[in-house]
Amino acid sequence: MSADGTTTEGRPLRVGLIGLGVISKFYVAAFEQLDDVELVAVCDLRPTALDPFRPKMPVHTDHRKLLATPGLDAVVVNVPNDVHHAVCADAIAAGVAVCVEKPLTTRVADGRALVAAARDAGVVLFTSFHRRYNDNALALLERLPSDVPVTSITVRYLERIEEHAGDDRWYLDPERCGGGCVADNGPNAFDTARQFIGDLSLVEAKVLRDAEGVDRQATVELRAASGATARIELDWAYPGERKDIEVHLADGTVHHADMLGGHDGFKRSLWHEYVGVLVEFAADVRAGRGHGEDGLAALELVDQVYRSQGAPTTAVPGPDPNEDGLKFPVRSTLVKILTHRRDDRGMSLTEFASRCVRRGEVHELVTTDQTDPTPGAVVDRVGFLGFVEIESAGVLDRGDEVWAGGRRIGTVLGFDDCHFPNHYNVLIAVDTPTTGPEQGLAPGMEVRFGAPN
Numbered sequence: 001m002s003a004d005g006t007t008t009e010g011r012p013l014r015v016g017l018i019g020l021g022v023i024s025k026f027y028v029a030a031f032e033q034l035d036d037v038e039l040v041a042v043c044d045l046r047p048t049a050l051d052p053f054r055p056k057m058p059v060h061t062d063h064r065k066l067l068a069t070p071g072l073d074a075v076v077v078n079v080p081n082d083v084h085h086a087v088c089a090d091a092i093a094a095g096v097a098v099c100v101e102k103p104l105t106t107r108v109a110d111g112r113a114l115v116a117a118a119r120d121a122g123v124v125l126f127t128s129f130h131r132r133y134n135d136n137a138l139a140l141l142e143r144l145p146s147d148v149p150v151t152s153i154t155v156r157y158l159e160r161i162e163e164h165a166g167d168d169r170w171y172l173d174p175e176r177c178g179g180g181c182v183a184d185n186g187p188n189a190f191d192t193a194r195q196f197i198g199d200l201s202l203v204e205a206k207v208l209r210d211a212e213g214v215d216r217q218a219t220v221e222l223r224a225a226s227g228a229t230a231r232i233e234l235d236w237a238y239p240g241e242r243k244d245i246e247v248h249l250a251d252g253t254v255h256h257a258d259m260l261g262g263h264d265g266f267k268r269s270l271w272h273e274y275v276g277v278l279v280e281f282a283a284d285v286r287a288g289r290g291h292g293e294d295g296l297a298a299l300e301l302v303d304q305v306y307r308s309q310g311a312p313t314t315a316v317p318g319p320d321p322n323e324d325g326l327k328f329p330v331r332s333t334l335v336k337i338l339t340h341r342r343d344d345r346g347m348s349l350t351e352f353a354s355r356c357v358r359r360g361e362v363h364e365l366v367t368t369d370q371t372d373p374t375p376g377a378v379v380d381r382v383g384f385l386g387f388v389e390i391e392s393a394g395v396l397d398r399g400d401e402v403w404a405g406g407r408r409i410g411t412v413l414g415f416d417d418c419h420f421p422n423h424y425n426v427l428i429a430v431d432t433p434t435t436g437p438e439q440g441l442a443p444g445m446e447v448r449f450g451a452p453n
């Protein structure tokens with residue numbers, strides 16, 4: 001069924017392509033090879049990227065205009081990672097099936113929200129894991145004996161990212177790519193391991209970041225329900241390119257697939273992999289199957305890896321040893337839970353790194369993944385936790401740890417006084433903005449603010 005309710009039976013799916021950068025040519029070529037899907041409109045912010053398509057189909061610089069194409073069945077979302085969420089959300093709201101490039105989103109909360117929205121709306125949401133269709137990986141999967149268990153698998157995803165980035169260097173901006181090699185290449189590698197040994201959970205991870213905060217190298221150890229382990233090696237500073245899989249079986253044999261083998265030349269393997277992407281996407285759309293679960297599974301692992309490193313919260317400065325001595329913690333009680341989040345809240349950090357709070361005052365707790373403590377810094381991405389009543393007067397300092405119900409929530413980043421004197425917004429730096437229910441909060445629960453350690 002297309003978005004306007006007409007049947008898709010007996011005709012090609014009418015698909016729009018949003019984002020005409022490095023990867024778009026593989027999609028365009030795949031459309032040309034397949035009868036089951038038809039490229040009917042394209043969109044990019046750069047008019048020059050649209051030029052080659054102008055004679056053939058409608059072109060747009062705003063994806064919402066493309067989404068209004070009459071009879072549109074689906075879109076491919078092929079924009080920078082940080083734009084996936086907004087474009088996918090609009091497509092789902094328009095009732096248009098989505099094939100989104102990996103990673104599903106840069107923040108796990110956004111990924112969860114997309115999956116929930118796709119389910120609620122009954123819209124197909126498909127994540128493009130192109131390595132799933134790699135001929136050498138599929139051949140390896142096929143030749144593994146079904147009666148000998150896999151004991152371990154190693155997936156290597158090594159490259160020099162500068163060679164893979166387009167003109168826009170968003171890959172090297174942690175905010176825009178999601179963090180670095182873990183956020184960007186991790187999902188493909190995790191999904192490959194999952195294809196061989198099933199759902200995975202994190203055992204441990206080691207992530208190395210460069211001076212700009214981009215993760216450049218990582219090793220991630222995972223475990224499947226069967227007990228089989230997966231080792232994922234990611235590298236964005238590798239001279240050349242290596243993408244391969246090594247499988248160890250219980251009988252002691254070792255099996256290998258070079259995902260680039262037989263596809264000599266830069267990115268040559270992608271030509272056939274993207275045909276596989278579109279074939280499976282079309283089948284899912286026709287069957288009404290899938291609402292982003294696979295993309296979210298990979299994203300949850302990315303999130304677990306970053307959490308295991310204690311990522312952005314460590315960026316908040318702690319107490320100043322020249323000024324800050326010992327202090328009592330500030331105790332408070334949750335009196336109201338909040339359940340929403342926003343990407344455009346526009347709070348602004350006051351110039352003060354400390355605020356005195358008195359017994360009986362009520363203040364609002366707000367989480368953010370932004371970590372810039374500069375006075376006046378605008379805080380847009382927030383999740384609301386709720387309001388607390390202060391039980392014991394004291395001093396809240398930037399860098400204080402915030403604990404609720406025995407769990408550490410995050411670190412005080414600063415204060416926004418847009419509602420003062422009614423209340424302060426106490427901003428708490430976390431890995432991903434979360435709401436009260438997502439943190440398991442309930443009225444009456446104690447929230448404590450205290451110096452680290």
Ligand SMILES: NC(=O)c1ccc[n+]([C@@H]2O[C@H](COP(=O)([O-])OP(=O)(O)OC[C@H]3O[C@@H](n4cnc5c(N)ncnc54)[C@H](O)[C@@H]3O)[C@@H](O)[C@H]2O)c1
Pocket residue numbers: 018019020021022023024043044045046049061063078079080081083101102103164165166167168184
């Ligand atoms: N480059 C690779 O090696 C590679 C491999 C596999 C998957 N991917 C994924 O494919 C996606 C695209 O990556 P890329 O390398 O082609 O990026 P790119 O920077 O080369 O291209 C992105 C394109 O999106 C356009 N764009 C940005 N915002 C837009 C918006 N709001 N509406 C419409 N167009 C917009 C840009 O103008 C640009 O043309 C990413 O999600 C990436 O993770 C990339």
